[in-house]
Amino acid sequence: MELARTLKTLWRRRRLAAVGALIASLAALLSVYQVGLVPPSLTSRTNVFSTASTQILIDTPGSAFADLAANIDPLDTRASVFARFLASPAAVALIARKAKLPADAIEAHGPYDTNLPVFQQEPTAEKRSSQIIGEGAVYRLRFDNNPELPIVSVFAQAPNQDDAMRLAAAAPAALRAYIDDLQAKQHTPASRRVEVRRLGHATGGVVNKGANVQIATLVFIVVFGAWCMLLIPAQTIARGWRELDDRQLQGVSGESGNGSGRKRDVSRRHPERGRAT
């Protein structure tokens, strides 16, 4: 019954409801597109993202994994250090150069130790502050590392699939270049050098294909719903205003009519306290 009453009220004010629908449509459009005036243009917002991933193996020149006698524990430690290094600003700059992307648009984080108690894993205020700063970056990298394996996992996110693949592929290339450069500078013998190998090509795809439609629908519902909710109280206020005017007019006529000088306040004598919706 209440729904029927609300719909009836909206139908009575259908022109204003139509204006609301128009505004809501505009808001929905703006939520998924950027509108340019000069020249007139409509550019899709980056609500849809792609991801790509690859893995980096930290190895020896002759491949420790092909030699059963080789001790791979030192490689595990190096992988853990390299994973942390890759999330540093210096590494991000190298990755950006390799991927031909702006370094300040890339946010890198990880690796995280999942073996710790939850309250130690959860971010502190300081950590959250730095995370919040990086939330706006459209290119994102995450590095994971199992401390017992000499492997670093790379997860990349970008507005399109090509950029995501390029970003994921750039991480091992950047790490290899950095390590090679370091070893060359300190004249590390070839047999004792660290070898950075990429385990296959980066793979990935679009993550949230239908996001734009869902977001536009959500924005339309919110704006139109809010408009309708405002429309009904606005009508109630307008009606109350008119009733007040009527009562004041009645009061004036009553004053002139009975000569007592006291206004008849109908609302006080008959409060509508029990009126329900």
Place this chain on the structure above:
Amino acid sequence: MAAWPPPVGGAPVADAWPRTRRPLPWLIAGFLAMIFLVPFEAIHPSVKLPVSSDFDRFLVVLIVATWAAGGVLGGRSAIVRLRSRGWAAGMIVFVLISVMSISVNIGRITNLGEWDVAQKRLAVLISLVAVFAIFSLALRVAELRAFAALVVVLATITAMGTIYEQKTGYNVFYSTAESVFSPFASVDPAPTDVSPDPSHPGRPLIVGPTRHALSVASILGMALPFAVVLAAVAPSLRRRLLWGLAACVIVAGALVTQRKSGVVVPAVALLALFVLRPRQLLRLAPFGVVALALGLVLSGGSFSSVRQLDNAGREDSTIGRTSDYPAVVPDLLSHPLLGRGYGTLDAARTDTYRIFDNQYLGQVYQVGGLGLVAFLALIVTPLFVVRSVLRSDHPLRGPPALAAGAGCLAFGVAAALYDILSFSEAPYLFLFMAAVCTCAACVEIPRELADRGMRPGPGPVGLPADA
């Protein structure tokens, strides 16, 4: 406008649950049974729904479909129910702010890959709204007492199962669910752990039909006022003893979970009852002493277990709780009004998000200051709506209103003790109690009088003159 006619003489009893063929009250009863007896969060049906395919969503869809079909096919009801002004205001405002918080932050939400989680949580919120609205519209005053008795019976069964689980380590709810639902759904194993590894800090995990001990403790605490109120208004000593015994079992069930909430939530619910109706409930004081002793016996001396909370797992729990407050500050300062977006707090990503042991803190984080106010309004609205009948002696309205009001208050307190919206049982039960409050405070008038434009006259909001 014609004046409100003299009392309706109590609400019409005919066609009231359980003596009715109307499907909705039966579905509501089934829904309550699901909350108290079925581990629905652990059941994963083979059939998939568009957004979320949890077991409870199917029942919500069935309830909505039945209500819609009743609206289209059913005739006009002989009784018109006028609900108090603003009965759904808290809910509507909270939903609106939740959706706004997502809309405002949509760019960041999609960028951080939080959209999937957010839209699922939003779908859950909308289903909660649907449940509340339909329960509020479908319940009748004459049915409230029967539903109150149903809540007590179900809570007693839950409590007995939970006590048995604590004694034996066997979770009867999960085992039964696996037997019943295995042909068309998979059921997760029970997370019950009565004797945790002594080398690992932690407490026994007694979950009943829920996913977590806190959740079962909350629903039992929220149901306790119904047992106490029914005992208080029972016409005979035998019935009073029966309802009192049920209250004892419920308290014992909450205590065996060995969580602080198992003590705090029932205590708050009882305190609320005594504050609202001191004289009526003080008569139960002698029974209360006996009940306490009986509760302790049933729970196997759980006060000693509660004392153990100070030792086992205390450090982690306390550090986790206290560190939540400074950790929320950066997010609060960066999104003070509408937060980061409703439903974006993904507990699985512990490197980015915290599991707040306080729903209010979680709301500030997700929906900002405005959302927190709306969440508080959501909890307070039923109490505000029902305030005029809380102390009523009307047999059909007063006792259920009092119990449901105390239950809503217990929910509000439980929300300060853990992330209550992460578990479905307590929110669903709260919405049922909110609907009971709305119904208890509504005015029922015959259709022919309503059609003649008769409205309630002076008197408390939405209350017939006899209440």
